[in-house]
Amino acid sequence: MTPGADIRAFMGRLGHDFARPELLIRALTHGSISTATRPDNQRLEFLGDRVLGLVMAEALLEADRGASEGQLAPRYNALVRGETCAAVAREIGLGEVLKLGRSEMMSGGRRKDALLADAMEAVLAAVYLDAGFDVARRVVLALWAGRLASIEDDPRDAKTALQEWAQANGMPPPRYIQTERSGPDHAPTFRMTVRLADGREAEAQGAGTKRSIEQAAAQALLDRLEGRQ
Incomplete structure (x- = not known):
C-alpha cells in the first residue's frame, strides 16, 4: 500500500521509513474504528510495551554499570510509564495521524494520554x-535520548514521593480532592487539592487529565515541605 502524505510525514518524525506501511496503519488504528478487516492496535501495544522495556533496561544498565537494582527500577519506571510514552507521542505529532472513530474523536481522543x-x-x-x-x-533511543540523558537518581513521580513522605512521617496517604471542573468534556480543566492528615495542603489547576493535575498538586506540596516555596 502507498501511504498518504500525512503518514509519510509521520514516518519522517518517527525516524523510520516502513517497508510495510500497513503495520504502521494498524498501530495507529484505535478500537473505536476497527472492523473485522481493519484490526486495532491492541496486540501491537502488548508487543511494543515489551520492546520499549527491553531497550530501556539495556540502556540503563549500559549508562550506569554500578547502579543497583533499587536505583535502576525507579529510573526504568519513569521512562516507560504511560505519561512518558504520551509525551513522546506528542513530540512527534502522533495524535495527528491516529485513526479514531467519530465519538472518540469528538471527545478529544487525539489528546488523551x-x-x-x-x-x-x-x-x-x-x-x-x-x-x-x-x-x-x-528509534527508541533517538526518541527517548533527552530523557535518558537527564534521568534522575530518584525519578519517582510526585504522588509516589509524597505518599512515601507521609508514611515516613507516620501519616496515612494524602487525600486528593477535586474542587472544580470546567470546560467542555473533550478538554476539561481541573482544580485539585492534595491534603495531608496534619492539614497541610496545596492545589493545582490546569487542563489535561485529572491524574496530571494531581501530580502537579503533589509536586507543589512537596516543594512546600522541602522549603522550595
Whole structure:
C-alpha cells in the first residue's frame, strides 16, 4: 500500500521509513474504528510495551554499570510509564495521524494520554516487526535520548514521593480532592487539592487529565515541605 502524505510525514518524525506501511496503519488504528478487516492496535501495544522495556533496561544498565537494582527500577519506571510514552507521542505529532472513530474523536481522543501512550507502544512494535530489534532500538533511543540523558537518581513521580513522605512521617496517604471542573468534556480543566492528615495542603489547576493535575498538586506540596516555596 502507498501511504498518504500525512503518514509519510509521520514516518519522517518517527525516524523510520516502513517497508510495510500497513503495520504502521494498524498501530495507529484505535478500537473505536476497527472492523473485522481493519484490526486495532491492541496486540501491537502488548508487543511494543515489551520492546520499549527491553531497550530501556539495556540502556540503563549500559549508562550506569554500578547502579543497583533499587536505583535502576525507579529510573526504568519513569521512562516507560504511560505519561512518558504520551509525551513522546506528542513530540512527534502522533495524535495527528491516529485513526479514531467519530465519538472518540469528538471527545478529544487525539489528546488523551492513554490513547497516545498505547499508540506509541504499538508504533514501536510496528517498527520492530517491520525492521527488527536493532532498528527498533535505534528509534527508541533517538526518541527517548533527552530523557535518558537527564534521568534522575530518584525519578519517582510526585504522588509516589509524597505518599512515601507521609508514611515516613507516620501519616496515612494524602487525600486528593477535586474542587472544580470546567470546560467542555473533550478538554476539561481541573482544580485539585492534595491534603495531608496534619492539614497541610496545596492545589493545582490546569487542563489535561485529572491524574496530571494531581501530580502537579503533589509536586507543589512537596516543594512546600522541602522549603522550595
